[in-house]
Amino acid sequence: MEDEAPLSEQESLALIARMINKVKCDYEESGLSTLLWGGVITFCSIVSFIAFEIDKPWLYNVWDLTILAVIIQVIVVIRENRRKKYRSHSDAIMGGIWISFGTSMFLISFYASKFQIPHANALYLIVYGIPTFATGLSRGFKPMIYGGLACWALAIASMYTQDGYTFLYSAVAAQVAWFIPGLILRKRYQKAKSGNV
Amino acid sequence: MFKELDPILHSQLRLAIMSLLISVKEAEFTFIKEKTNATAGNLSVQVQKLKEAGYIDVTKEFKDNYPNTTCHITQQGIKAFEEYVKALQEYLKVGQSR
Numbered sequence: 001m002e003d004e005a006p007l008s009e010q011e012s013l014a015l016i017a018r019m020i021n022k023v024k025c026d027y028e029e030s031g032l033s034t035l036l037w038g039g040v041i042t043f044c045s046i047v048s049f050i051a052f053e054i055d056k057p058w059l060y061n062v063w064d065l066t067i068l069a070v071i072i073q074v075i076v077v078i079r080e081n082r083r084k085k086y087r088s089h090s091d092a093i094m095g096g097i098w099i100s101f102g103t104s105m106f107l108i109s110f111y112a113s114k115f116q117i118p119h120a121n122a123l124y125l126i127v128y129g130i131p132t133f134a135t136g137l138s139r140g141f142k143p144m145i146y147g148g149l150a151c152w153a154l155a156i157a158s159m160y161t162q163d164g165y166t167f168l169y170s171a172v173a174a175q176v177a178w179f180i181p182g183l184i185l186r187k188r189y190q191k192a193k194s195g196n197v
Numbered sequence: 198m199f200k201e202l203d204p205i206l207h208s209q210l211r212l213a214i215m216s217l218l219i220s221v222k223e224a225e226f227t228f229i230k231e232k233t234n235a236t237a238g239n240l241s242v243q244v245q246k247l248k249e250a251g252y253i254d255v256t257k258e259f260k261d262n263y264p265n266t267t268c269h270i271t272q273q274g275i276k277a278f279e280e281y282v283k284a285l286q287e288y289l290k291v292g293q294s295r
Binding site: 007009010012013015016018019020022023024026082085086087088089091092 | 202207208209212213216217219220221222223224225227228231232233260261282285286288289
């Protein structure tokens with residue numbers, strides 16, 4: 001691109017639109033975080049359902065896996081940030097929303113372990129829906145919008161279902177809200193990456 | 198009476214840089230180079246001109262032991278860019294009504 005090439009008004013506007021579009025097209029999420037959490041929550045929910053069915057309370061310790069997932073998540077975020085050549089305006093906002101979500105989940109888990117909350121999974125599902133729906137809406141990514149809505153619908157269903165069975169709803173929510181959108185994001189990311197080579 | 202187009206922005210490469218930077222919070226020099234297809238030398242000169250005009254801020258630091266230059270648009274730059282686009286639209290409006 002030359003510096004002093006004369007520009008008409010139309011050419012200037014076209015150039016602005018082209019450059020803004022280039023940034024838009026460049027933006028691709030790797031989908032690793034959504035896949036990670038979709039997989040971990042699905043696994044933990046199914047194991048918890050089995051624990052409920054066969055009456056083996058020690059199996060509920062499977063949720064400790066989320067601590068390992070947090071460590072992997074931190075590594076993924078650091079690596080992705082290091083590779084990124086630019087920061088978008090929404091990066092900080094999205095980061096804030098997901099950190100708030102993580103903190104809220106930790107506090108709700110602590111609260112639920114201290115006091116008996118009836119239909120606790122309904123509460124988790126309500127919270128799952130918040131960052132999922134917000135991310136889907138702000139990125140214009142429909143699978144996460146539907147995922148967020150599914151979390152809330154499953155939260156309502158959980159209020160009317162026996163506690164142990166609500167783990168199945170959590171597994172479905174993790175698939176619909178995170179794992180499936182994660183697969184779509186990953187596919188897009190790999191396609192974009194191979195196109196850039 | 199038409200507002201004169203800002204001469205700092207009314208240049209192909211500088212306008213391309215500003216259009217990229219208005220879309221992001223901050224961008225590395227290599228990203229701008231990749232998107233504008235400009236040479237490193239030419240891009241450095243234009244980045245410097247935008248910096249001198251107060252339209253962008255340039256930060257130089259080390260990333261993975263390599264020097265890394267990051268640019269971000271300033272408030273003054275955002276204002277100038279908005280005024281430039283407004284002026285362009287006025288020119289085009291008159292052009293269409295003729």
